[in-house]
Each structure stands twice: as structure tokens, then as C-alpha cells.
Amino acid sequence: MFKKSSPASVATAMAHPNIAFIKYWGNRDDELRLPANGSISMNLEGLTTRTTVRFDPKLKNDTLILNKKLQGGNALQRVSAFMDIVRQKANLKLFAEIVTENNFPAGSGLASSAAAFAALSLAATKAAGLNLSRQELSALARRGSGSACRSIPAGFVEWLPGSEDEDSYAISIAPPNHWELVDCIAVVETDHKSVGSTEGHRLAATSPIQAARVEDAPRRLDICRRAILQKDFDTLAQIVELDSNLMHAVMMTSSPPLFYWNPLSIDLMKRVQSWRNEGLPVCYTLDAGPNVHILCLNEALSELKFRLHQIPAIEQILICRPGGPATLLE
Numbered sequence: 001m002f003k004k005s006s007p008a009s010v011a012t013a014m015a016h017p018n019i020a021f022i023k024y025w026g027n028r029d030d031e032l033r034l035p036a037n038g039s040i041s042m043n044l045e046g047l048t049t050r051t052t053v054r055f056d057p058k059l060k061n062d063t064l065i066l067n068k069k070l071q072g073g074n075a076l077q078r079v080s081a082f083m084d085i086v087r088q089k090a091n092l093k094l095f096a097e098i099v100t101e102n103n104f105p106a107g108s109g110l111a112s113s114a115a116a117f118a119a120l121s122l123a124a125t126k127a128a129g130l131n132l133s134r135q136e137l138s139a140l141a142r143r144g145s146g147s148a149c150r151s152i153p154a155g156f157v158e159w160l161p162g163s164e165d166e167d168s169y170a171i172s173i174a175p176p177n178h179w180e181l182v183d184c185i186a187v188v189e190t191d192h193k194s195v196g197s198t199e200g201h202r203l204a205a206t207s208p209i210q211a212a213r214v215e216d217a218p219r220r221l222d223i224c225r226r227a228i229l230q231k232d233f234d235t236l237a238q239i240v241e242l243d244s245n246l247m248h249a250v251m252m253t254s255s256p257p258l259f260y261w262n263p264l265s266i267d268l269m270k271r272v273q274s275w276r277n278e279g280l281p282v283c284y285t286l287d288a289g290p291n292v293h294i295l296c297l298n299e300a301l302s303e304l305k306f307r308l309h310q311i312p313a314i315e316q317i318l319i320c321r322p323g324g325p326a327t328l329l330e
């Protein structure tokens with residue numbers, strides 16, 4: 001299944017983070033990160049993680065350098081556990097030096113694990129002499145961070161939940177140039193989130209409404225997929241906001257409860273809804289943090305930016321168009 005190509009060496013890859021339109025929250029299998037429901041996302045062009053992996057017989061452990069700083073603790077442990085999966089697939093005993101950089105502002109509070117594990121999957125398997133198909137790469141990236149499987153294919157992407165390790169991967173449903181959607185990210189807080197998503201997924205099933213959210217997911221996925229393919233912004237806007245609210249309702253009703261919004265997040269959600277009522281093609285979605293992703297049609301971008309610049313509490317605004325796939329760099 002996994003084809004060996006060249007001898008172990010060094011490789012560099014890059015990947016973009018993605019924003020989920022239909023969210024992944026909760027696993028059927030935490031160890032394998034098999035999701036409770038399917039999800040749909042868009043890769044974020046402009047935000048990039050670039051990672052080099054070098055296997056070295058002289059190393060006694062894996063080493064991880066993130067944005068020029070040597071890492072230890074949980075970050076290293078998580079990456080090293082992932083490298084064990086790669087070593088097992090390649091039947092390789094060597095440790096590796098992993099050097100990774102994000103081009104997005106440090107501490108911008110943006111989830112970086114999707115881009116990180118997508119770039120790492122591609123660089124590590126190449127450096128280990130493996131030649132994985134896109135599907136195999138996506139399934140592997142999922143083991144590092146569920147949403148990372150969606151940063152392997154290009155553009156608009158659907159994660160097919162599957163039932164086991166091999167059939168839980170993401171595919172592209174439309175290329176980046178299919179639709180001129182823009183994600184305008186209003187950064188409202190740059191602190192690290194209190195409870196990370198790995199822990200959050202474990203709590204999802206404690207919410208009495210998670211089962212209803214999961215049961216209804218195929219319907220929301222169908223509506224979202226069709227809205228993307230037909231470039232129907234109004235339908236997309238309704239389903240994206242509903243799905244974000246449902247996920248946050250599950251978060252807020254789990255034990256212990258998780259509240260990721262802050263007052264500015266709520267203020268922005270309300271403004272976005274009233275702007276849409278005025279006719280501006282915009283909608284919001286939030287991940288496991290307070291930053292508000294405002295999706296808009298390209299034609300509305302300058303008006304949206306103008307309105308957001310009037311709100312001084314917003315720390316930063318990042319503009320992302322649909323992004324390409326994870327790519328090997330020479």
C-alpha cells in the first residue's frame with residue numbers, strides 16, 4: 001500500500017490552514033481521530049506553514065524548532081508521536097530534526113495545527129522515502145490533528161468521516177478558483193486558547209445536544225456542498241452560521257463547559273447578521289477561539305474592510321482567499 005521510493009533524507013513542504021464551514025467537533029475514536037461527523041472547509045491562501053524534516057543517524061531524539069525556537073514539552077511529544085507513525089510506515093529507526101515556520105503573525109490566535117500536520121505529513125513521508133497518494137497523506141495528517149487532513153487537498157474540501165484509519169480522509173470538492181470567496185479574519189484576541197481542540201473533542205460527547213448535532217450533520221453537509229458548487233452565497237451563509245452556532249452550543253453545554261467567545265466576538269456576529277440583512281454578502285464562523293472569520297464575496301470585500309476598520313477593538317484583519325494544496329518545495 002505505501003510505496004517506498006528513495007533512501008531516507010531531507011524534504012521540505014508547505015501547507016495552508018483551513019476554515020471549516022461545517023465543523024468537526026468530537027471523535028468516534030480519539031486515538032485515530034476518526035470524527036463524529038463529516039466536515040467541509042476552505043484552505044486559506046496567504047497563511048502558510050513551511051516545514052523541513054531531516055532524518056539524521058546522529059540524533060538521539062526528535063528535535064522540533066518552531067519559528068526559530070527549540071520546543072519541548074507537549075508540542076515536541078505530539079510531533080514525536082506523529083513521527084513514530086511515519087517511522088513505522090517507513091520501517092525506519094532514525095530520529096529527525098523538524099524545522100517549521102508560520103508566515104502568519106506569531107500569537108495571532110489562529111489555529112495552526114492543521115497547516116502544521118499537513119506540511120509535516122508531506123515533508124516527513126518524503127524524507128522517509130515514502131511516496132503516499134493524496135488520500136493516504138490526508139489520512140496520515142489526520143492522525144496529527146483531525147482538521148489537518150483537510151489541508152492536504154486544494155481549495156474547497158470535504159472530509160469523508162469513514163469508519164477506519166484508511167477511509168477517513170479529505171477530498172477536494174472544488175478548486176481554489178471555483179468561487180471568489182474571501183475569509184476576512186477579525187483577530188480579537190491574541191492569547192492562547194484555554195482548552196485546546198484535542199481536549200475539547202473528548203468533551204463533546206458530554207453535551208446532551210452533541211448527538212442531535214451529529215445526527216443532523218449529513219443534511220448540513222449536503223446543503224453546504226451544494227451551495228459551494230452552485231455558488232449560492234445566501235444558502236451558504238445560513239448553513240455556515242447555523243453550523244458554527246451548533247458547535248459552540250455543544251461546547252458551552254459540555255462538562256466542563258467551554259466558552260470560546262468574548263464580548264467582541266458576539267458584537268461582531270450581530271453586526272455581520274445586520275450587515276447581511278442590509279444586503280451585504282457576509283456571514284460569520286468561529287473555531288475554538290474568539291476570532292471571527294467573516295466570509296464574504298469578493299465584490300463586498302472593500303466595503304467589509306471599511307466597516308471593520310471602524311471598530312478599534314479589532315487587533316488585526318487578515319484577508320484569505322481560497323488556497324491550494326499541501327505542496328513539496330525543492
Ligand code: PMV
Nearest residue numbers: 020023024146147197287288
Ligand atoms: O483538528 P483539530 O483537533 O484542531 O480540530 C478542529 C476543530 C475546529 O477548528 C473547531 C473545527 C474544524 O472543523 O476545523
